[in-house]
Amino acid sequence: MNLTENQIERYSRHIILQDIGGVGQEKILNSKVLIIGTGGLGAPAALYLAAAGVGTIGLVDGDVVDISNLQRQVIHFTPDIGVLKVESAKAKINQINPDVIVKTYAEFFTADNALVILKDYDFVIDGTDNFPAKFLINDACVMAKKPFSHGGILRFAGQTLTHTPGHACYRCVFNSPPPANAVPTCSQAGVLGAIAGMLGTIQAAEALKFITGVGELLVDRMLIFDAKSMNFRTVKLKKNPSCPLCGDTPKITSLIDYEQAVCDLKKG
Amino acid sequence: MLTFYTNDTVLILEQDQLEEDIAEFIKGQIDPIRFKAIRVAHGVYEQRQRDTYMIRIRCAAGGITPRQLKKTAELADAYGSGEVHFTTRQEVQVHDVLIENIMNVIRGLNEVELSSRGGGGNTIRNILTSADSGVDPEDVFDVDPYAIELTTRLINEPDSWNLPRKFKIAFSNNSKDTAYTQATCLGYVAEIRNGQKGFRVYCAGGMGAKPMVGHLLLEWIPDTQAYHVARALKVMFDKNGNRRSKFSNRIKFLWKKLEQDEFVRLFKLEFDPIKDDASLNLVLPDLKNEAKSSNLAKNPAQGDDYELWEKRFVFDQKQAGLKSVKVPLRLGDLLREDADSLCDFLAEMGENNIRCDRAQNMRLRNIPEAYLGNLYHIIKNMKQSLVQYPPFLSNMINCTGAQTCKLGICLPRGLSDAICERLGKSDLRLDEISDFKVNMSGCPNTCGMHHVADLGFFGKIGRKEAEIYPSYNVMAGAHVGQDGLMLYAQRVDEIPSKHVPDFLYDFLSVWIEDKKDYAGNYQKFLDEKGKDLIKTLCEKYRFVPTYEEDPEMFHDWGRDRRMTMDDMGTAECSAGMFDMIDVDKKQIEEMIKTIETVENKKETLYKIIFHSSRMLLVTRGLESKTETQAIELFAKHFVTAGLVNDRFQDVLTLAKLDLKDELLKHQALILDLGQTVVDLYKNMDDSLRFKTEKTEEIPGQNGPVVKDFRGVQCPMNFVKTKLALETLKSGDKLEVLLDNGEPIENVPNSIAQEGHKVLHKNKQAEGHWSVLIEKV
Ligand code: HEM
Ligand code: SF4
């Protein structure tokens, strides 16, 4: 047992949980989670994972904090406007929990850097806000055999699934990204800030479940919720034999950067 | 127009930035720690009073012109305390500046080419020289031009602003070493060899709470290489200094870490490639020590008082017909109106005529003999000075102490006034000991230079039972100058603050009597008689009554209320704490040693427990009002927290319940406790954390593993029980000791809910429970 007195107190509410205990907490402390996008989803996920004591948190984001982010990206504060999001987030994480090592990648996740960044992590959280990135993360994680949590939010709705190697991937369900500008992104359609919080914390919970091996992940299932009616439902998914990525005759063998809606390039 | 350094224009941009940062800080948009780093680099320090600052102004070679000083005084009057403070670092400071006025002062200083940039922070600090360099008949040569040009060169190099720690430089004009070159990071002592001007070079000295005497770095260099040495050492320090620790990153610590050979090797690595590059030579300013011709009417003075003044405060210069004059300041403070009258006169005499000295006094130079009368009248009419006293009193040095400094324990300013009062009006022949140095600091940090004093004092916390009172350590035996070998003063004893003036009176009357017999050799006097005298006198004044008997002993000089722990600022520099720890440590060690011979053994055992409990509380920011509370806090924050083994719980409980008779049965354990705490302290690193200490597991060789969780609250007792079980194999047994009440009601149930078997619960005679658990 290597927990210090301080850690025992700090994580006592985890340790008390029958399923976690000291052993589970040590797993958390030794784990490495990559969060791609430090925005609406990445922010709450990062806060909870930091508090939980995830040993290493990687943050990927090339953007700086904009005032329009503050309505939902709760890890950034007003004085951070203009600061790199990864730096702003890192500062908060350090304050929450000095146990956590934060690695920052002040760049966007692209076909070029994807596999290099991924390789050191146990679990990946997709906290991005656009389809090209989501497909890229899916493809990269499937190829690198990294488990990840997909999440998406729009207006009052959210959806999420967890992928682990050998199970349904995002492309098994959605073949390819919609054409640029065909589907509105948050910056055009709007989103209720709290939805981002709901979904981001679900993703954090999935990451912790994966790390500690507790419970059943959202694998081969997609959780969809609508906050207006507060209806939650899960849809069963199956690994799709004709998936262009993980199917029997895969067509995608290298990573692609899809064209991104023009406005997305500016606003995160 | 004469200036003692020139700043780059970049400075103005930096000031704009500072102005923005101040505005943001006021709005709460910059956190205080960040703001501190920004302002300190601009020489702006926070005082003990919130949102009140002092501003430190660079005066290279201690020099400032009448025009500059007058402006500084005007700013001090408009935005500060109305006084200019002369410091031991040969600079001037403006105190009591409210945050919204900081920029007014800084921009006002720009008008006269003065700057506070680099007054603090990790950079080249004010470069000091012997205060009489250039006018001293015993000058080897004038070192001021070197300090002036080196300052301008270094402060305009971008790589000077982010060194691992502050970098102090000093030049002495001869081997008397009045600039204390061996107590500084880099020191040059003027020495001519074969007709060539040059320097002996010392480095890696420094005072502070961990003083170190500097080492000879270079036997001798020609004066043309003065810059090359500074540059090389700066770069070497920049590359190798320790940036992680705030407290052990001065050059002196680097020397200690690397040791001589490696340090010198790394220095040479930087020095050798540049040392012959003549393009780097300093271009020295032509600093003249002369008076300009003036039409000012002469105002001659005569009579006994004038002659006494002249004898005390006027000195011959090496320039015929010119005089240097010491203006004895009270506590280093010069009032605005006094500054005005002095500066108006001095401006008539020239520009190069003011220096700050290391004893917080103002030195005037290049005064034509014919004008001494004018000066006499001005100084005599000063609203605030110590001109009526013998120079001994104005030569005393004191740091600002707890009056403005957050780290201060004592108030040396109050003490200094009290000493003036006590000695100035006494029958002591102080004129016979004008050069005697009494230096006082409010805490171990040496801002008052107690390490280089004939008698030094630094503030400590005195303890009387659970009460604290202001007290000073007494230091003696410093040895400066006489041919290279420097020694710092050593601690001899301690004395309550309130008795220091009487102590000084007693001590000095003996020294003044004996001075002739010892042919003025104070060192010899100290060795043969003085140190014993100090001890005897400290013994005489050691007794401290209780607060009820004499509250005065608990009020420091210059403070009308009693000292409290709250007076000690946050551990920005954690010194001061060590004193408190030391008190308990000494007690423990003493009592352990004498336990077999003491009269009242059970009381002594109890005291060991108490001191052991209290000793390290302060490292956790805890303070105990009573003995019982000390024991409780210790049990919680050290034993329960796992820093100290559980086996001491029993004796702590007995002591807490005041069952002193019982303690006799546990003598060995109690002595062990004392030793354990002392050892733990030895293991403390500089950041006051502990390197080791986890409770040892008690291996269950024959029986079950036993864990003592008495005193551990819910739910931490459950958490710890769970963790203990996790280390066992299925079927292994664990015995835990739990308190009565909530713990025994909850923990076994929670454990059972996790599936483990609670084999039995057993109430112990002492009232706690033993619970035996089998792991599933
Ligand atoms: C980390 C703790 C500190 C250390 C080790 C330290 C050390 C020193 C030393 C050694 C000197 C003078 C001797 C010399 O080198 O010429 C000095 C002077 C001075 N220090 Fe400090 N210092 C510390 C903290 C402070 C603080 C917190 C303040 C106030 C904000 C302060 C204010 C001063 C002043 C004003 C002087 C000039 C003395 C005077 O004439 O008033 N120091 N310090
Ligand atoms: S010696 Fe101590 S009390 Fe005096 S100014 Fe320095 S830090 Fe403050």
Ligand SMILES: [Zn+2]
């Ligand atoms: Zn797929």
